[in-house]
Amino acid sequence: MRVARRIEALVPSITLEVTARAKELVTAGRDILSLTLGEPDFDTPPHIRAAAAASIERGANRYTAVSGIMELRAAAAAELSSVHGVSIRPEEVMVSTGAKQCLFNALQSLIDEGDEVLIPTPTWPSHAELVRLAGGVAVLCPSAAADGFRIDVDSLRRKITPRTRMLMLCSPSNPTGAVIDEATLAEIVKLLHEHPEILVLTDDLYRRLVYAPGRFVSILALDPSLWGRVVLIDGVSKSYAMTGWRIGFCAAPRPLIVAMDKLQGQVTTNAAAVSQHAALAALTGDQAPTQKMVAEFDARRRIMYKSLTAFPHVRCVEPHGAFYCFPDVSSYLSEAVPDDVALSRFLLDEASVAVVPGTGFYAPGHIRLSYATSVPLIEEGVRRIAAGLQALAERA
Numbered sequence: 001m002r003v004a005r006r007i008e009a010l011v012p013s014i015t016l017e018v019t020a021r022a023k024e025l026v027t028a029g030r031d032i033l034s035l036t037l038g039e040p041d042f043d044t045p046p047h048i049r050a051a052a053a054a055s056i057e058r059g060a061n062r063y064t065a066v067s068g069i070m071e072l073r074a075a076a077a078a079e080l081s082s083v084h085g086v087s088i089r090p091e092e093v094m095v096s097t098g099a100k101q102c103l104f105n106a107l108q109s110l111i112d113e114g115d116e117v118l119i120p121t122p123t124w125p126s127h128a129e130l131v132r133l134a135g136g137v138a139v140l141c142p143s144a145a146a147d148g149f150r151i152d153v154d155s156l157r158r159k160i161t162p163r164t165r166m167l168m169l170c171s172p173s174n175p176t177g178a179v180i181d182e183a184t185l186a187e188i189v190k191l192l193h194e195h196p197e198i199l200v201l202t203d204d205l206y207r208r209l210v211y212a213p214g215r216f217v218s219i220l221a222l223d224p225s226l227w228g229r230v231v232l233i234d235g236v237s238k239s240y241a242m243t244g245w246r247i248g249f250c251a252a253p254r255p256l257i258v259a260m261d262k263l264q265g266q267v268t269t270n271a272a273a274v275s276q277h278a279a280l281a282a283l284t285g286d287q288a289p290t291q292k293m294v295a296e297f298d299a300r301r302r303i304m305y306k307s308l309t310a311f312p313h314v315r316c317v318e319p320h321g322a323f324y325c326f327p328d329v330s331s332y333l334s335e336a337v338p339d340d341v342a343l344s345r346f347l348l349d350e351a352s353v354a355v356v357p358g359t360g361f362y363a364p365g366h367i368r369l370s371y372a373t374s375v376p377l378i379e380e381g382v383r384r385i386a387a388g389l390q391a392l393a394e395r396a
Contacts, residue, residue, distance in 0.1 A: 010129055014360030018344060022354040034354040035369040035381045038174070039243040040323070042296075044278070045289035048240060051281030052274050060277055064270040067261050068095025068249070072276050075283040076249045080232060083207070085221040094257050095279075096264060097271045099205045099235040099248030103130050105260040106201060106231050106250055111136040115165035118198075120151045122326065122363035124174045127203070136165070140362055145328055148317050149178040153187040160195055167192070169219070170203040172210060175361045175368040176326045177301075177319020179214040182222070189223045201231040205248070206322040208239035208290060211298040214320025228253050238322075239290050240282040247271055247279040297323050300371040300378055307382040308369075311389065323372040326358065330365030332392045340365055343392075351388030353381050 015036055022032045067073065073090040081088045096102045103126065111117065111134040119127055120141045128138035139159050143149045156167065167188070171180040192198060200219065207216045220227055235248030250260065270276075304325050308316045313331035329343060337343050340357040344367060348354050358366025369385075371378055 006133060009132065011125065013125060014341075015356050018348070018354055018356055021345075021348060025348070025352075030352060032348070032352050032354060033377060033381045033384060035371075035373065035378070036354050036356050037370045037372045039372060040238065040241040040293060041373050042241040042289075042293055044241050044245070045282075045286070047285045047289075048242070048278050048281045051285070052278040055274055055277035060273040062273065064273050064276060066265045066270055067093075067257065068271060069273070069276050069280070072280045072283070073249070075280055076234070077251065079283055080234065080251050083216075083221075084218040084232065086224045086227045088251050089254075092254055092257055093249055093251050094260050094264070095247065095249045095271050095276060097248070097268055098237065098246045099203070099233050100126060100130075101264070101268065102233045102235070102248045102250040103127070103201075103203065104133075105263050106233070106252070106256065107131055107134040107136070108263055109256060109259040110134075110199065110231075111165060114163060116161060116163045117166045117168055118156055118159060118164060119168045120156070120170075122149065122173070122176055122358065122361040122366070123168075123170060124203075125360055125362075127168055127170065128362075131168075137163070139164070142362070145315060145317050145326075145366075149173065149176045149326075151180060151184050151188070153184065153191055156188075157191055157194075160198070164195070164198055166199045166201055168201045168203070171216065172206040172214070172319075172321020174206065174322055175324050175356070175358070175363070175366075176317060177322045177324050178317065179210055179216065179321045182215075182217045185217055185219050185222055189219060189226070192226060192229070196229075199229050199231065200226065201233065203233045205233065205235055206238050207234070209294055209297060209323060210321045211294075211301060212320075216321070231256065236279045236282045239293070240279075241293065242275075242278065242282065245272075245275040245278055247275050297371065300373075300375060301325075303375060304369065304371045304378050304382060307379070307386075311386060312393075314389070323370055325369045325371065326361075326363070326366050327369070328366050329389065332389050333365070334392070334395075336395065337392060340367055343367065346392070347385060347388045350391065351384045353384040353388070355385070
């Protein structure tokens with residue numbers, strides 16, 4: 001059976017590839033420790049689970065409006081208005097099956113064949129792949145570890161062409177944990193005024209997971225006049241330990257929400273009704289569990305970062321958001337282990353620790369480690385990496 005070219009062209013998730021290989025080894029009896037996890041290891045807070053159960057008893061077992069229940073859209077609009085400093089109406093919010101579907105809906109609704117989207121890298125692979133799936137061209141704009149993965153705005157400016165349709169931003173970043181600072185955002189605002197035809201899509205899924213001295217800054221808070229050109233992607237998965245509930249939401253000017261509603265109505269219809277009620281409880285209920293989770297992530301972050309920077313010849317930018325470290329391990333590459341993909345396979349096969357190669361995030365020579373796991377597992381995982389790198393150094 002012939003598969004459509006647009007699907008054949010998609011690049012498989014390298015994270016899923018590593019995870020699958022790790023599971024194979026576990027099935028074979030190996031003690032594999034994984035630092036690949038892209039989700040909180042905490043349980044969904046009790047009050048959210050209770051709200052979901054109560055909604056089932058009330059009969060939340062039917063279709064909702066395609067764009068989501070109005071109570072959730074209103075709660076999301078209120079929070080996003082507060083965060084971004086602009087007035088967002090419930091009608092300008094759409095609920096989807098995870099933030100990834102929000103990205104899919106927005107890009108399918110905005111990108112025509114050949115439109116170019118500027119994407120600072122390193123970046124989550126789906127950002128570029130979803131652009132390509134929409135028929136667009138992902139224009140990668142690398143940032144350097146030596147500059148703390150700060151977005152190079154001059155590089156963005158040089159890559160703008162008459163086909164440039166959109167700039168995609170993600171802060172905090174997956175995979176680097178970098179947070180876009182206010183000075184950089186101010187430069188981006190200036191660039192956008194130079195090119196009023198360019199839209200901005202911001203993936204803010206990790207915005208609540210920020211650690212001092214990092215601070216989430218909204219581009220709209222710097223310049224509310226941009227609201228008519230900005231698409232906000234948000235959700236509850238990372239900050240409320242709700243990855244499996246599959247709820248994301250998008251805020252955008254009403255014409256785009258109408259277009260996305262039309263698309264989603266033909267693809268999935270509404271997100272799960274029970275999950276929507278759980279997300280409503282997350283946004284409007286007790287925020288203490290999230291604050292506790294953020295504090296725990298911060299403690300784990302400091303432990304992992306300190307351990308990695310103690311490695312000889314490993315350089316690591318301190319992350320101030322999300323739950324990833326992204327060290328540069330290029331000093332350990334050799335003829336026998338020529339790239340980060342081979343290095344990740346070596347660490348899995350020889351050191352029994354799973355990490356994600358940086359090539360999958362358009363950053364060769366790096367590996368991504370998640371600290372969304374317990375401190376003992378972090379310490380043991382880092383110890384195994386150190387032993388594996390030492391073994392490589394001794395072979396060289």
